[in-house]
Amino acid sequence: DPITFVTDEIGYYAVNINVNDVICTGATPKWFQSTILLPAGLTDEDLIESIFKNIHDTCKSLGITVVGGHTEITAGLDRPIVIGSLLGEVEKEKLVLSSGANTNDSIILTKGIFIEGTSIIAREKEDLLKQKGFDNEFIEKCKNYLYNPGISIYNEATLSNNNFLLTSMHDLTEGGLFCGLAEIAIASNLGLLINEAKINVLPEPLELSKVFKINPYSTISSGSLLISINNEFAEDLINLLGKKGINSEVIGNFT
Secondary structure (H helix, E strand, O other): OEEOOOOOOHHHHHHHHHHHHHHOOOOEEEEEEEEEEEEOOOOOHHHHHHHHHHHHHHHHHOOOEEEEEEEEEEOOOOOOEEEEEEEEEOOHHHOOOOOOOOOOOEEEEEOOEOHHHHHHHHHHOHHHHHHOOOOHHHHHHHHHHHOOOOOOOHHHHHHHHHHOOEEEEEEOOOOHHHHHHHHHHHHHOOOEEEOHHHOOEOHHHHHHHHHHOOOHHHOOOOOOEEEEEOHHHHHHHHHHHHHOOOOEEEEEEEO
């Protein structure tokens, strides 16, 4: 996956966005490589070192090995771009597919929505937020959405998959919640019924969506995880996640 929206903490983004994709298949992330394109005339040693340290530290914290990559200075760019590729391992019979949802499966949403988008806006458009009247405390809290609630779904996906038979998982990237729901439903050849009142829009994302007229349901939201599971086990999974401090809610079911 390419990281093109952000410059701040770009290595952290690159690793975690790829981890999210791999972990949603039920696989264990193992080997990471990256192509790093750096802007001509805007690149110095500090920038290079910070990106590589970011990648190394994030991979190390998740037990992932950096196995290679490519780095170059590229004309015509105004910011760094990191394209990550991650391989993982999973036994064939334990593979989780987005096409695996069944009729009457419960749909669980973790944390809330518009998580990544909130962090991106705060980190990339801080001056604009100040112009709109947001104070430093609010902006810093939005920036920290990168880590809390966080754009990683590693813990909740691993915990869920290790303890329950999940029929599908999907991280919410481009297109947000609406796109994620549609992709599972289409892949599984199902309809769905969603209770909007159950969808958790956290306070800061809600405020940003009002001021900038952004639809939080269709905005990039890495850090949010959709899980489909037999409805008999949905509450048990929610209780398990809750014991680990991970908020989740049944927001509907497939039909």
